Amino acid sequence: MPGLPPSGRKKRGKRPPEREEKLNLIVCMNLICILIPALLSMQIQDFYRHDVELPTRGGGGAPPSSSAPKRPPFNLKLTINPDGSFMIVNAKVLSTADGLLKRGPGLVVPPLGNGEPDLRKLQRVLQKEHSQRLASDPPDAYPDPDQITVSAPGDVDFQRVASTLDCVRFEVPASYGDWTNAKDMFSVISLSPGAVGG
């Protein structure tokens, strides 16, 4: 196929040489400079965690030193019962005056009227126990100032355990729906098999 004839315009006289148009990268640069910090700060967090451990036997073999805790351990225990109640054993400051029932070796947080566990009450009484049991002692006077042992019957589902761990791990948040800034409570949580007695 023959080539197209050059346009008449081109034929006419000399045209000044075209200057190379430069790509304006500044706008693009600005956009990228905004996007990078924005993406860095907006990391999606769709999973969270509860740190737990298995109970240890004997309490380790560390030699006694001058800085070792002088007081006996609290040994606070919490049992999740299948009927929706919770049993707290070895509480120092809690009593039936806190709305708890005395049963066997411990105090029981009764379930709500519909049989659901009363998690708010559990959290409230545990917060009282955690904040008041030290009295005037420093936390390092005890070997387990932030420790609690949680146990449950084998057939309790993990969802109930996780909901209970929320109430054990954190204090009641200022606004109940906003747990982002909830203060730490029992940060060392041991999961133990079976129901715990005294």
Added chain:
Amino acid sequence: MALYPSKRREKEEEDAEMNITSLMDTFTIILVFLIRQFGTSSIEPAEGYRPPIANTRLAVDRILTLQVKEVGRDAVAYVIGTKPSKAERKDARLGYQQLRADLKLEKTLADASVTDETLKGAINIVCDRRLTYSTLLEVMKSAAGAGFYKLKLATQP
């Protein structure tokens, strides 16, 4: 007496702008990397593994993940990292032996891949919310038996 710059020098001065093309390239690579990271989570749950809903806001770490769900009485299916799913029935005396052995194989690599010393020996455990407490404890024992003592139970908001 001021001299007028020659035409050539004038043109050179006009062209002497900062070359930001290489900078642009770098930024574009960073941007692509960030966009790729943006959509990914540190835990990618496999199908059928639904962690429990909880209020905790402690962030998960980028460490080895073990996913577990019950597939029958005393039987679990599990996924370690991105490996294919496996199933095991509990031995009445020894617990989940195969799970422990598989985790043991991963231990060295898992520790080598984390730079933070506090995360050595740590593992994210994504248990299905219907898992029973007794199975959860058996899984935790298997993990501890393989050298993972820092157990982090994953939850969803």
